[in-house]
Amino acid sequence: MPDRTARHSDTVGHYAEEIARELGLPEPRIARVRLAGILHDIGKVGVSDSILFKEGPLDEDEWEQMRRHPEIGARILGSSELADIREWVLAAHEQPDGKGYPRGLAGGEIPIEARIIGVADAYEAMIADRVYRPAIGPAAARDEQRRHAGTKYDAEVVDALIAVAERGEVPVGAARQGLDQA
Numbered sequence: 732m733p734d735r736t737a738r739h740s741d742t743v744g745h746y747a748e749e750i751a752r753e754l755g756l757p758e759p760r761i762a763r764v765r766l767a768g769i770l771h772d773i774g775k776v777g778v779s780d781s782i783l784f785k786e787g788p789l790d791e792d793e794w795e796q797m798r799r800h801p802e803i804g805a806r807i808l809g810s811s812e813l814a815d816i817r818e819w820v821l822a823a824h825e826q827p828d829g830k831g832y833p834r835g836l837a838g839g840e841i842p843i844e845a846r847i848i849g850v851a852d853a854y855e856a857m858i859a860d861r862v863y864r865p866a867i868g869p870a871a872a873r874d875e876q877r878r879h880a881g882t883k884y885d886a887e888v889v890d891a892l893i894a895v896a897e898r899g900e901v902p903v904g905a906a907r908q909g910l911d912q913a
Contacts, residue, residue: 736772739855744768746851746892749900753891754843764844767816771823771848774804786862798824798832815844823848828882846885850876850892853884858902869902 747768751761775783778800782793789797805821822836822845829837831849857872867875873893880886895901 736775739859740769740772742855742859743771743848743851746855746895746901747847749895750847750851750888750891751844753895754847754887756843760844763815764819764847767819767823767844768848768851770804770808770816771820771852772800772804773807773820774800774802776807777803784862788863802833818842819844819848821845823852825849826883827885830883841885843885843888846888847891850884850888854892854901869896 744765745768748761748765751764756764778796782789782796785793801821801824805817808817808820819842821833822841825831825834825836825841825845826849827838827841827846829835831841854872854876857867857875858869860866873896876884876889876892880889892901
């Protein structure tokens with residue numbers, strides 16, 4: 732499982748980089764967004780393996796523990812050199828409609844970099860098999876993100892993901908070797 736987790740983080744970093752580039756962020760920020768994508772789940776080291784690798788749905792208590800991983804990750808990334816990345820990791824599970832976690836931020840309160848990581852993370856999670864459910868595939872994942880653009884996912888970021896997917900820079904159909912096998 733740790734191998735799959737590492738591949739997931741590398742893949743999210745790649746997707747986040749491509750989305751950030753599509754959105755026109757400057758190259759130094761694109762590199763930081765990629766790093767944040769790679770580090771976005773670092774706080775899961777503080778979540779029990781029995782929860783992380785549970786084969787069925789999580790109960791409310793387990794979800795409460797899982798929702799703490801962005802805060803744990805932000806504490807791990809406490810160095811001043813990582814202040815930007817720490818904030819993006821902390822906010823990566825926030826949603827435009829304010830129903831995300833851990834702080835319930837909404838819309839523009841969520842840094843664009845965190846919105847990028849959130850879309851990249853969700854896309855990768857949907858197109859890869861998990862212990863608790865099979866992959867839904869790239870086309871269905873993009874449809875799901877379109878359906879929830881503006882509520883769960885930032886609409887501008889979803890549009891950027893779709894644009895890079897249509898150019899083949901993230902998977903659109905068959906698996907890309909080494910990137911979406913996570």
